[in-house]
Amino acid sequence: MIVLDIDYNILASNTAYQRQFATPRQQISGRKCFRVSHQYSVPCDQAGERCPMKRAAETRLPERVLHIHHTPRGPEHVDVELRPILDEAGSVIAYVERLTSVAGASAQPREAGLVGRAPSFNAALSALQRAAPSRIPVLLQGESGTGKELFARALHEASPRTRGPLVVVDCTGLSESLFESELFGHERGAFTGALQRKIGLAEAAHGGTLFLDEIGDVPLNMQVKLLRLIESGTFRRVGGIETLRADFRLVAATHKPLKQMVEAGSFRQDLYYRINAFPVHLPSLRERAEDIPLLAESLLRRMADITPLRLDDDAAEALRRYPFPGNVRELRNVLERARLFADDGVIRIRDLPAEVVGGEPVALLSAGTRRSKEKARLTHALAVFEGTRAELAHHLGLSERTLYRRLKRYELE
């Protein structure tokens, strides 16, 4: 926790803060929060981020945002909760901020788990953080390959049920009877071939989270049974008479437009309202193209055996421009294939599939507009960022070499 005055100066910090966010012997008190947390020379809202203090100064109410902070370990997602302190007349005289590292995702390349730092990714992560402590059912909506299972796992791990199981049910391609026995289990002799009693997935999720992936694929008849399970929290094994109590937190995911399916009569409205208590939009890779280098580096680390793998600048640029209809899964597949051609561990343009190299630019921008946008972004970053060039490259998600090349290209050196 830190205490701040209304001019962004840190007045005090506790030992937990110092341990987590300061380097040894670093003097925190008296410094500006935006310098310490972001290495900016100006407040966050002038550097293109939402500043919770600015809002709280107007509303005099608590604020909560998810920011990427500069820490001794590099950039990290941090959940910032801010409370204004008022004097007797009701004016804001100071703020208390509680900062919590978000463990569920990384803003730096990682060997496992969710990575991302684009605003649309952070919005999804922030929503997840808010839903995690409660038992509210969450519906993850996103195109195929956007990481629904990874988000479900991150939600489970951030929840109080993290010590319990996370049970994943893929609802695609299951016939009605198979779905029922998978979900509810069956008694011995319930049907031909049921030689033993089998515990169903709803029962296996006891004390944990039940993740129903592609819930839009559940057959209509089964939707009734699913609704009953969710509403009453009870079920019966196939062939059984005993009513059993289920205790799980429900997370569902779909890439289908459920609302339209409700209108068309192929998805039950009552079930839709039940599962849609807390919808979270998972961004497509097109909506977070700036995360492509970070994701690519993470995925390459996950694939590398002895030789480390990397992309050269041109290949990285080609990936950034490709719209990736198959999202992160497609990016992973493209890299898996390309690495087989990269004998020295460096993936070049010639190693990428033709559709990626010849693809249309992501946001139908002309090359000129793209360049002037990029130049403006770099000029702004140079003006507000106070760290070294290596740190700036890190902050922008670029390699140091790429940063220097761009600075030269735009004559910003």
Ligand SMILES: Nc1ncnc2c1ncn2[C@@H]1O[C@H](COP(=O)(O)OP(=O)(O)OP(=O)(O)O)[C@@H](O)[C@H]1O
């Ligand atoms: N933000 C991310 N960070 C790291 N890896 C990711 C991220 N998003 C997705 N992936 C990877 O992309 C692949 C596809 O993810 P996942 O299977 O979770 O997608 P999905 O949305 O469930 O897809 P589908 O709807 O087709 O089942 C996985 O290998 C996953 O590890």
